[in-house]
Structures are given as structure tokens and as C-alpha cells.
Amino acid sequence: xxxxxxxxxxxxxxxxxxxxxxxxxxxxxxxxxxxxxxxxxxxxxxxxxxxxxxxxxxxxxxxxxxxxxxxxxxxxxxxxxxxxxxxxxxxxxxxxxxxxxxxxxxxxxxxxxxxxxxxxxxxxxxxxxxxxxxxxxxxxxxxxxxxxxxxxxxxxxxxx
Numbered sequence: 393x394x395x396x397x398x399x400x401x402x403x404x405x406x407x408x409x410x411x412x413x414x415x416x417x418x419x420x421x422x423x424x425x426x427x428x429x430x431x432x433x434x435x436x437x438x439x440x441x442x443x444x445x446x447x448x449x450x451x452x453x454x455x456x457x458x459x460x461x462x463x464x465x466x467x468x469x470x471x472x473x474x475x476x477x478x479x480x481x482x483x484x485x486x487x488x489x490x491x492x493x494x495x496x497x498x499x500x501x502x503x504x505x506x507x508x509x510x511x512x513x514x515x516x517x518x519x520x521x522x523x524x525x526x527x528x529x530x531x532x533x534x535x536x537x538x539x540x541x542x543x544x545x546x547x548x549x550x551x552x
Contacts, residue, residue: 398550399464401450401526405542409435412542415529428546429536433491437534445528451479452523456516459543464528468548472514487514489546515544
């Protein structure tokens with residue numbers, strides 16, 4: 393599995409028009425997933441879903457907003473600026489490409505804490521930790537070649 397660029401844990405949820413669905417459930421039927429292309433967020437068809445590891449090591453990536461997701465160590469995620477990075481190489485403070493965000497520099501207020509923040513137009517990694525083993529799925533995504541996990545992070549799909 394060392395050269396696999398799409399390695400999603402079976403229980404990790406991806407965004408679909410039906411809401412968040414696990415990678416395992418998406419392998420059972422053709423489905424569109426939330427993706428990014430030419431500066432726009434849209435849906436494209438997930439294809440060729442397959443198990444690439446029956447029991448492979450996974451990492452849990454936790455974001456500063458508290459959301460998290462589990463992927464294989466070789467899963468490619470996109471850092472700010474569309475820079476590819478293996479999940480195992482992520483570090484606290486890394487800025488990831490988000491599904492939705494305020495424009496960079498925009499000041500906003502958080503109602504829960506009554507604090508004011510300045511948008512970095514990204515999702516920040518809080519921690520990356522080994523999280524046991526899981527069944528790993530790989531798949532393609534029509535046209536864009538990428539998808540969003542439900543935590544809001546853009547990931548790379550397998551080559552078509």
C-alpha cells in the first residue's frame with residue numbers, strides 16, 4: 393500500500409448530496425461526492441471503489457475546530473495552496489484546504505466564546521496520531537480527482 397494516494401478508513405465519512413456517508417457504504421453503490429475544481433465546490437461521481445488494505449495502519453487527523461477523520465498514512469491531503477502532503481507527514485499548525493471558509497483576513501466573531509478571530513482561509517491541524525488499523529478504501533473521483541471528507545478537508549482520489 394506504500395504507493396497508494398487514496399487510502400480512506402472504512403468508517404471515515406465523505407460528503408455526498410445525501411449527507412455524510414462512510415467510505416465503506418459508498419463502495420456499495422455509485423454516488424457523487426463533494427469535490428473542488430477550477431475554484432468551485434461541486435459534486436462529481438465517485439468511481440472504482442475497492443478495498444486496498446484489509447487491516448492497515450491509520451492516523452487520526454484532528455483539526456483545531458475539533459473535527460477529525462481517519463485515513464491511511466499514504467492518503468494525500470491538500471495543504472493551503474493546493475500542496476500535496478501525505479497524512480503521516482502532517483504536523484500541528486499545518487493549514488489545510490477547506491470546503492468552506494471566510495476569505496483570508498476576514499474578521500469574524502464566534503458566538504460560543506464571544507471572541508473575534510481573523511480567518512486564515514484554511515483548517516488548521518491540531519494533532520496527527522496513530523489510531524490503530526482499519527479496512528482501507530481507495531476510489532477515483534470523476535473529472536476533479538479529489539474529494540472532501542466530512543471534516544471539511546480536501547483529499548486526493550486515486551488516478552482514473
